Amino acid sequence: xxxxxxxxxxxxxxxxxxxxxxxxxxxxxxxxxxxxxxxxxxxxxxxxxxxxxxxxxxxxxxxxxxxxxxxxxxxxxxxxxxxxxxxxxxxxxxxxxxxxxxxxxxxxxxxxxxxxxxxxxxxxxxxxxxxxxxxxxxxxxxxxxxxxxxxxxxxxxxxxxxxxxxxxxxxxxxxxxxxxxxxxxxxxxxxxxxxxxxxxxxxxxxxxxxxxxxxxxxxxxxxxxxxxxxxxxxxxxxxxxxxxxxxxxxxxxxxxxxxxxxxxxxxxxxxxxxxxxxxxxxxxxxxxxxxxxxxxxxxxxxxxxxxxxxxxxxxxxxxxxxxxxxxxxxxxxxx
Numbered sequence: 291x292x293x294x295x296x297x298x299x300x301x302x303x304x305x306x307x308x309x310x311x312x313x314x315x316x317x318x319x320x321x322x323x324x325x326x327x328x329x330x331x332x333x334x335x336x337x338x339x340x341x342x343x344x345x346x347x348x349x350x351x352x353x354x355x356x357x358x359x360x361x362x363x364x365x366x367x368x369x370x371x372x373x374x375x376x377x378x379x380x381x382x383x384x385x386x387x388x389x390x391x392x393x394x395x396x397x398x399x400x401x402x403x404x405x406x407x408x409x410x411x412x413x414x415x416x417x418x419x420x421x422x423x424x425x426x427x428x429x430x431x432x433x434x435x436x437x438x439x440x441x442x443x444x445x446x447x448x449x450x451x452x453x454x455x456x457x458x459x460x461x462x463x464x465x466x467x468x469x470x471x472x473x474x475x476x477x478x479x480x481x482x483x484x485x486x487x488x489x490x491x492x493x494x495x496x497x498x499x500x501x502x503x504x505x506x507x508x509x510x511x512x513x514x515x516x517x518x519x520x521x522x523x524x525x526x527x528x529x530x531x532x533x534x535x536x537x538x539x540x541x542x543x544x545x546x547x548x549x550x551x552x553x554x555x556x557x558x559x560x561x562x563x564x565x566x567x568x569x570x571x572x573x574x575x576x577x578x579x580x581x582x583x584x585x586x587x588x589x590x591x592x593x594x595x596x597x598x599x600x601x602x603x604x605x606x607x608x609x610x611x612x613x614x615x616x617x618x619x620x621x622x623x624x625x
Contacts, residue, residue, distance in 0.1 A: 336475060337473065337474075337475040337476055338473075338474075338475070339473040339474060340473065341368055341394065341395060341468060341469075341471075341473050342368055342369075342370055342391070342392060342393040342395065343366060343368060343369045343370070343393060343395040343396065343397060343469055344369070344370050344372060344384075344387065344388050344391050344393040344395070344397070344414075345359060345363050345366070345369045345370070345371060345396075345397045346359070346374065346375065346387075346399070347359055347374055347375075347398065347399035347400070347401065348374060348375050348376070348377050348398075348399065348400050348401055349374045349375070349377055349401075350377060350401040350402075350404055351374075351399060351401040351407070352404065352405075354427050354429065355399055355401065355427070357429040357430075357431060357515075358399075358427055358429055358515055358517065359399055361430045361514070361515045362397065362515070364430070364441065365445070365500065366470065366472065367441075367442045367472055367476055367478035367479045368472055368473055368476050368478070368479070369397075370391050370393055372387060372391060381398075381410075381530060382529060382530060384396060384412070384414070384528075385414050385528050385529065388414040388415070389414070389415070393414065394413065394414055395411075395412070395414065395469045396410070396411075396412045396414050396528075397409065397411060397469065398410040398412070398529075399424075405543075406423070406543045407423070407424040407427075408421060408422065408423055408424065409421075409422045409423075409424050409519065410422075410529060411462075411465055411466070411469060412528045412529055413465065413468070413528060414528050415528050416528065417526050417527040417528045417531060418465070418525060418526055418527070418528075418534065419524070419525045419528050419529050419531075420462060420465065420521065420523070420524045420525070421521075421522045421523050421524075421525070422496075422519040422521055422522060423520040423522060423540070423543070424517050424519060424520075425495075425517070425518045425519075425520060426516070426517060426518045427515070427516075427517045428514060428515060428516045428517070429514060429515045430513065430514045430515055432514065434514075435512055435513055435514035436511055436512070437485075437501065437502035437512055437513035437514075438513065439484045439485040440480055440482075440484060441480075442478055442479050442480045443479070443480045443482060443484045443485065444472045444474075444480065444482070444483050445470065445471070445472065445485050445487045445500075446483055446485070446486045446487070446503075447466070447467060447471055447486075447487050448486055448487065448488040448489070449463055450489060450490045450491045452491040453489065453491070458521075458524055458535040459491065461524065461534075461535075462496070462521075462524070463489075466489060483503070484502060484503050485500060485502050485513060486500070486501045486503060486510065487500055488500075488501065494520075494521075494537070494539045495518050495519060495520050495521075496518070496519040496520075496521065497516075497518050497519075498515075498516060498517050498518070498519065499512060499516050500513045500514055500515065500516070501513065520537075520540060521535075521537045521540065522536075522537055522540050523535065523536050523537070524536075
């Protein structure tokens, strides 16, 4: 398609002043009464809170972790991605990666033994940072999630009352607000709210849920993803430093699996002992012989032992000459 030509000395369309549209009730009469000016869209405001979150993982994650990481990037328009980090590298390298990506927050997925998943929330590079064990992961692609929201919309953050009562939960609340809250007037965000992020503390764990706000009756429908965060430690620095808080209720996955194996072994040992006990109970009782039974028994006469000193003569085998062989007898039978 050819470019549009403009006359020499004319004013280009980009230099023309954009006049605001007006809606007039009495348009036919030509009067200027009851005029309403359409306001400018909200997205034309200035983007002041420039929070950028780096969301990436280490090597060795499974498909469910990869889907969860992709879902968080979808729900957070202010997030950025990066390649997987080698497991041999130190965690302090992440601060340099955040500086290169121009990010001041980070969500890092760390996989161990191809079955345990740890999630780091950090404020780079000053700190603080928190390490969690992720459990019970459900992604957006699962059929249980029936809700749906517009991509890039801003979420509401809902926190349990425990986040205001306990000091270390108050610190985590501020960290979650800075990470999950979409900045206002972000270029990739939409200027309205249609879903809610909920953080609830149950059984010393943080339960994350995402719900859609329906327009009809303001009810909530879960969208996903959903996961449970088991707090391990809170550090003063970014991915390290002095420990501010350590969870006394935390149990490592290795210890949990060891206890399960010990419980299974104890059950097997108990079954074996029960079988042995039942076998002992069902055995017949052996009655000892009565010594008075042999009173009236007379012993038999003992015969003298005959010892033969001369070997017996061998038996003479006499073969009948008139007896035919077996082969000959069969031939006679056939004939």
